Amino acid sequence: MKSSRLVSILLLLQTRGRMTAAQLAAELEVSVRTVYRDVEALSAAGVPLYGDAGHAGGYRLLDGYRTRLTGLTAGEAEALFLSGAPGPAAELGLGSVLAAAQLKVRAALPAELRAHADRISGRFHLDAPGWYADADEAPYLPAVADAVWNSRVLHVLYRRWREPTDVERRLEPYGLVLKAGRWYVVAGPGPRTFRVDQILELVTSDDEFTRPEAFDLALYWDAYQRDFQERLHRGEALVRVAPGARLTGAAAAAVEANGRTDDHGWTVATVPIESVDHAHDEFLRLGTAIEVLEPQELRARIAATVTALARTYA
Incomplete structure (x- = not known):
C-alpha cells in the first residue's frame, strides 16, 4: 500500500508540478502527516524532490526529472x-x-x-456502435474537437428534427461525448447538447470563450440522460408478461421493480412507453408472450394489427 502511494505522489508531482502537502493528502485520501513521511521516504530513496516554504510553496521534482512507469500494477496496465x-x-x-x-x-x-x-x-476489442445502426459521418468532428480544446467559438448551420430544420447557432463547445458510436458536443450558452453529425456547415471563430469553472462534463451528461429518459417515456401501459419473455430498456426495469405474479404465473406490471405507436411496434415483437391491459387505445391498435395479420396469412 505504501509503495503504491509513493508512486502516486511521484506521478502527481510529475504531471501537475508543484503541490502542497495538503493537496497531496486530499488527492490520496491520507493525512498530511502521512504525506510528510512519504516525502521523506522518497528523498531517502534518491528521488530529487524539493520542498518550498511559504504561501506559494509546496513539493516539486527537480526540473527534467522523469520516472519510468514501473509503479503500475498488472490491473492498471491492463x-x-x-x-x-x-x-x-x-x-x-x-x-x-x-x-x-x-x-x-x-x-x-x-x-x-x-x-x-x-x-x-x-x-479485448471495444466496438461502440450497435449492430443495426448505420455509421454516422461527422466530417466536422476534428474541427469541433479542436475548438473544444482551444476554447474557440463555433458558428454552425445545424439540422434539427423540428421546423425550421436548418438553423444557425453560435456554440461555445465545452466537451465531446461518444455515446453508442455517435458523437455529441455539449456547448454553451445553456449548456445544450448537439449531434456532431447534424452540423451541416462550420466556421471556427477567432473569438475565445471562458469555460465555466464549475462545469463537469460527466455530471452534465449523466443528468442529461436521466432527463432525456423522463421526457422520452411520457406514457404508461399495464401489461401481462409471460415467464421468460424478454422486455428491454425501461420496460424491463419496470417489470423487475414493480411486477407482481398472477395466478397463471404471468407478471403484471405498469411500464413506461414513449408513445402508442412505439409501444405497438415494441410489444408486437413479443407475440403471444405479452398482453396489453391498458390503455385501451394501445390494446385496440394491437388487436387490429393481429386481426389484419390473421387475414393475410389465413
Missing part, C-alpha cells in the same frame, strides 16, 4: 490498454498519437506487465 479505443481516437484525428503513446508506455513497462498489456489488447 486497464490502460483497454481504455485506448482506436476507433474514437482515429475519428478525432488522434489515431497515430494514441498508437505512439501506447508504444512508449509499453516500452516503459517491466516485462511481466508488458505481457499483461499485450494480453489485454490481443483479447
Whole structure:
C-alpha cells in the first residue's frame, strides 16, 4: 500500500508540478502527516524532490526529472490498454498519437506487465456502435474537437428534427461525448447538447470563450440522460408478461421493480412507453408472450394489427 502511494505522489508531482502537502493528502485520501513521511521516504530513496516554504510553496521534482512507469500494477496496465479505443481516437484525428503513446508506455513497462498489456489488447476489442445502426459521418468532428480544446467559438448551420430544420447557432463547445458510436458536443450558452453529425456547415471563430469553472462534463451528461429518459417515456401501459419473455430498456426495469405474479404465473406490471405507436411496434415483437391491459387505445391498435395479420396469412 505504501509503495503504491509513493508512486502516486511521484506521478502527481510529475504531471501537475508543484503541490502542497495538503493537496497531496486530499488527492490520496491520507493525512498530511502521512504525506510528510512519504516525502521523506522518497528523498531517502534518491528521488530529487524539493520542498518550498511559504504561501506559494509546496513539493516539486527537480526540473527534467522523469520516472519510468514501473509503479503500475498488472490491473492498471491492463486497464490502460483497454481504455485506448482506436476507433474514437482515429475519428478525432488522434489515431497515430494514441498508437505512439501506447508504444512508449509499453516500452516503459517491466516485462511481466508488458505481457499483461499485450494480453489485454490481443483479447479485448471495444466496438461502440450497435449492430443495426448505420455509421454516422461527422466530417466536422476534428474541427469541433479542436475548438473544444482551444476554447474557440463555433458558428454552425445545424439540422434539427423540428421546423425550421436548418438553423444557425453560435456554440461555445465545452466537451465531446461518444455515446453508442455517435458523437455529441455539449456547448454553451445553456449548456445544450448537439449531434456532431447534424452540423451541416462550420466556421471556427477567432473569438475565445471562458469555460465555466464549475462545469463537469460527466455530471452534465449523466443528468442529461436521466432527463432525456423522463421526457422520452411520457406514457404508461399495464401489461401481462409471460415467464421468460424478454422486455428491454425501461420496460424491463419496470417489470423487475414493480411486477407482481398472477395466478397463471404471468407478471403484471405498469411500464413506461414513449408513445402508442412505439409501444405497438415494441410489444408486437413479443407475440403471444405479452398482453396489453391498458390503455385501451394501445390494446385496440394491437388487436387490429393481429386481426389484419390473421387475414393475410389465413
